[in-house]
Amino acid sequence: MRLPSLFRRTPFRLTLLFLALFAAAASAILAYVYVASATEAQAQARKAVEQEHGTLSAIFRERGPDALNQALIDRILSGGNFLYLYMERDSSRITGTLGVFARDEDGGDSAEVLNASPIPNYTGGDVWSTFRFTDTDADGRVVRKDVYGLQTTLSNGQMLFVGKDLGDTEAYLSRLTQALWMAMGMVLLLGAGGGLLISRNVERAMGRLNTVVTAVQDGDLKARVPVRNSGDELDELGVGLNRMLDRLQASMASIRHAGDAIAHDLRSPLTRMRAKLEVALIDAESGKVDGVDALQVALDEADALLKTFNTVLAIARLQAAAGRVPDAEVFDAADLAADMAELYEPAAEDKGLDFSAEIETGLHVHGARPFLAQALANVIDNAIKYTPTGGAVKLRARRRSSGEIEYSVTDTGPGVPEEDRERVIQRFVRLDNSRTEAGSGLGLSLVGAVMEAHMGRIQLDEGPGVYGGFGPGLRVALILPPASAA
Amino acid sequence: MKILVVEDDAEAAQAMVRGLTEAGHVVSHAIDGAYGLLEAQKGDWDVYVVDRMMPRLDGIGMVETLRKNGDQTPVLFLSAMGEVEDRITGLKAGGDDYLVKPYAFAELIARVEALSRRRETGGVQTVLKVGDLEMNLIARTVHRGTTEIDLQPREFQLLEFLMRHAGQSVTRTMLLEKVWEYHFDPQTNVIDVHISRLRSKIDKGFDRAMLQTVRGAGYRLEA
Numbered sequence: 001m002r003l004p005s006l007f008r009r010t011p012f013r014l015t016l017l018f019l020a021l022f023a024a025a026a027s028a029i030l031a032y033v034y035v036a037s038a039t040e041a042q043a044q045a046r047k048a049v050e051q052e053h054g055t056l057s058a059i060f061r062e063r064g065p066d067a068l069n070q071a072l073i074d075r076i077l078s079g080g081n082f083l084y085l086y087m088e089r090d091s092s093r094i095t096g097t098l099g100v101f102a103r104d105e106d107g108g109d110s111a112e113v114l115n116a117s118p119i120p121n122y123t124g125g126d127v128w129s130t131f132r133f134t135d136t137d138a139d140g141r142v143v144r145k146d147v148y149g150l151q152t153t154l155s156n157g158q159m160l161f162v163g164k165d166l167g168d169t170e171a172y173l174s175r176l177t178q179a180l181w182m183a184m185g186m187v188l189l190l191g192a193g194g195g196l197l198i199s200r201n202v203e204r205a206m207g208r209l210n211t212v213v214t215a216v217q218d219g220d221l222k223a224r225v226p227v228r229n230s231g232d233e234l235d236e237l238g239v240g241l242n243r244m245l246d247r248l249q250a251s252m253a254s255i256r257h258a259g260d261a262i263a264h265d266l267r268s269p270l271t272r273m274r275a276k277l278e279v280a281l282i283d284a285e286s287g288k289v290d291g292v293d294a295l296q297v298a299l300d301e302a303d304a305l306l307k308t309f310n311t312v313l314a315i316a317r318l319q320a321a322a323g324r325v326p327d328a329e330v331f332d333a334a335d336l337a338a339d340m341a342e343l344y345e346p347a348a349e350d351k352g353l354d355f356s357a358e359i360e361t362g363l364h365v366h367g368a369r370p371f372l373a374q375a376l377a378n379v380i381d382n383a384i385k386y387t388p389t390g391g392a393v394k395l396r397a398r399r400r401s402s403g404e405i406e407y408s409v410t411d412t413g414p415g416v417p418e419e420d421r422e423r424v425i426q427r428f429v430r431l432d433n434s435r436t437e438a439g440s441g442l443g444l445s446l447v448g449a450v451m452e453a454h455m456g457r458i459q460l461d462e463g464p465g466v467y468g469g470f471g472p473g474l475r476v477a478l479i480l481p482p483a484s485a486a
Numbered sequence: 487m488k489i490l491v492v493e494d495d496a497e498a499a500q501a502m503v504r505g506l507t508e509a510g511h512v513v514s515h516a517i518d519g520a521y522g523l524l525e526a527q528k529g530d531w532d533v534y535v536v537d538r539m540m541p542r543l544d545g546i547g548m549v550e551t552l553r554k555n556g557d558q559t560p561v562l563f564l565s566a567m568g569e570v571e572d573r574i575t576g577l578k579a580g581g582d583d584y585l586v587k588p589y590a591f592a593e594l595i596a597r598v599e600a601l602s603r604r605r606e607t608g609g610v611q612t613v614l615k616v617g618d619l620e621m622n623l624i625a626r627t628v629h630r631g632t633t634e635i636d637l638q639p640r641e642f643q644l645l646e647f648l649m650r651h652a653g654q655s656v657t658r659t660m661l662l663e664k665v666w667e668y669h670f671d672p673q674t675n676v677i678d679v680h681i682s683r684l685r686s687k688i689d690k691g692f693d694r695a696m697l698q699t700v701r702g703a704g705y706r707l708e709a
Contacts, residue, residue, distance in 0.1 A: 346679035374670040
């Protein structure tokens with residue numbers, strides 16, 4: 001048989017567990033209160049009895065048996081809640097509200113000693129005892145009372161018992177017990193009710209989360225958890241879930257975007273390749289060429305395609321990583337710049353460019369060295385490509401006054417008009433479908449993706465102005481946050 | 487040279503076997519890591535060419551097992567996974583080189599031959615000699631015949647790599663990877679320019695050019 005579904009729910013089970021724990025704690029407190037109250041009541045009774053007994057003993061000592069007798073009679077007549085018994089040496093009663101112990105068990109008087117005799121073998125000295133006796137109250141009803149009292153032998157051999165009716169305390173304790181039990185019952189009732197309510201609320205909130213999870217499972221990435229801004233942990237969970245979904249959606253979008261871009265970037269070279277192969281086939285069939293040249297051309301196209309493909313893939317991967325660069329480490333940015341200068345200097349001079357590098361020392365960046373190397377290489381590559389022979393290319397690596405690390409490549413090529421710079425940066429940052437030629441454009445997109453992944457930015461400025469008949473040149477700066485002092 | 491190709495893609499394997507055989511090598515093929523291990527135990531191989539992703543036992547698992555069993559034959563990993571961490575995983579598992587698919591065939595042959603050569607010259611050398619070219623690795627000096635050649639540090643590294651692989655084709659990618667330790671394709675001909683600078687230092691003024699350009703592949707240092 002299945003448990004009722006309620007019992008399988010976590011919040012309800014938790015509620016039950018806490019109720020059980022609470023009941024146990026309440027029982028312990030109850031027991032403690034009961035014992036403490038009982039002990040306290042007994043101690044108070046004992047104190048009262050001792051005091052009364054003392055007063056009476058003093059009367060006997062100072063004024064003799066008759067005075068004591070008189071005092072007892074006065075007390076009995078005036079009421080009060082003490083019980084007295086003044087006895088002869090042989091235990092026969094002189095005065096008192098109680099019958100004679102033991103000897104007079106079934107005598108006509110009101111004394112009834114239930115526990116055989118509270119002081120059955122009394123041989124003298126101070127003896128405390130508790131016993132129960134039957135009395136009639138003001139309305140003539142029979143009541144049983146517990147009595148706690150002290151019996152002593154007076155100096156003339158007579159005996160005096162003073163006791164206190166414990167009835168009040170008993171009643172108090174029983175009322176207390178009753179109250180405690182009722183309180184506990186209410187706590188259990190309220191707890192169970194509250195538990196049900198809480199579990200229903202939690203269930204509802206969980207239900208909302210579950211609905212979203214199921215929706216996402218079914219492919220609806222737009223589903224979001226309604227957030228009530230109550231700031232509780234379920235709300236936080238909802239916010240977290242939403243944020244995760246936002247991120248996921250952005251990643252998916254960028255992958256889809258990259259897919260579109262790949263399709264675009266590959267279609268035109270594939271078309272070119274196909275056309276060339278077709279022409280080569282016709283030429284070969286008519287015996288004009290042997291086809292080897294056409295195959296070589298096709299192979300070159302295929303290589304270019306692969307290069308494009310790899311770049312687009314790298315960009316997509318960086319965009320998907322968004323801010324979490326794979327294999328990030330702290331490395332010397334100056335060292336990287338020096339490496340790149342060394343790698344590109346011959347290529348620049350081969351083209352008749354004046355290549356120089358100005359590198360500060362002790363620049364530290366947190367990132368993936370291979371990716372940043374590639375980004376910097378692409379920028380230098382671009383500068384060399386667009387600067388006419390006789391121009392200059394300068395690589396700088398420095399710390400900005402803001403503490404950021406800046407790589408900059410300045411060339412003396414035609415530059416980019418100011419109004420176009422923003423658009424060019426956008427092109428850096430985004431895979432641009434309007435791009436017509438693959439190659440350099442894509443290389444710059446990769447730079448953009450690398451910078452984005454490193455929380456960096458790109459800045460374009462005018463170069464040094466007219467130089468060797470060209471200009472005004474372009475200064476491309478890659479600005480990275482410095483490695484945090486770790 | 488005896489080469490074991492472990493590759494689950496039949497067509498790719500066929501092309502590789504054919505190409506390597508035409509390049510003058512003895513080639514066998516295993517269709518996955520498990521068969522690869524069996525084949526590896528059978529013979530005395532010079533190089534293993536191992537695909538990373540295969541059914542049953544993948545390339546990483548196979549090479550780890552080989553290395554555990556004490557087989558130190560050089561391994562060239564082939565993989566479609568070209569990220570830095572993929573490379574590192576491959577090299578940690580015991581691979582000696584890592585080639586990302588797709589690759590030019592010339593690249594594959596150059597790397598396979600470079601690996602086998604590496605094994606032959608296992609000992610610590612202090613002097614490299616190719617023809618009348620001599621490199622002293624301790625003094626960091628280079629002579630061609632009696633002429634001392636003055637090289638920049640990077641040119642020295644470049645020449646050292648070429649001398650260690652003398653007679654073999656080395657590709658531009660290999661040079662960028664092994665000499666500069668970068669794994670990307672520069673868009674301009676940066677490597678070519680470095681080579682031509684080096685060539686002008688070691689070949690200029692001598693009657694025979696040692697540093698040859700290999701069409702469609704890269705460069706080769708000839709004795």
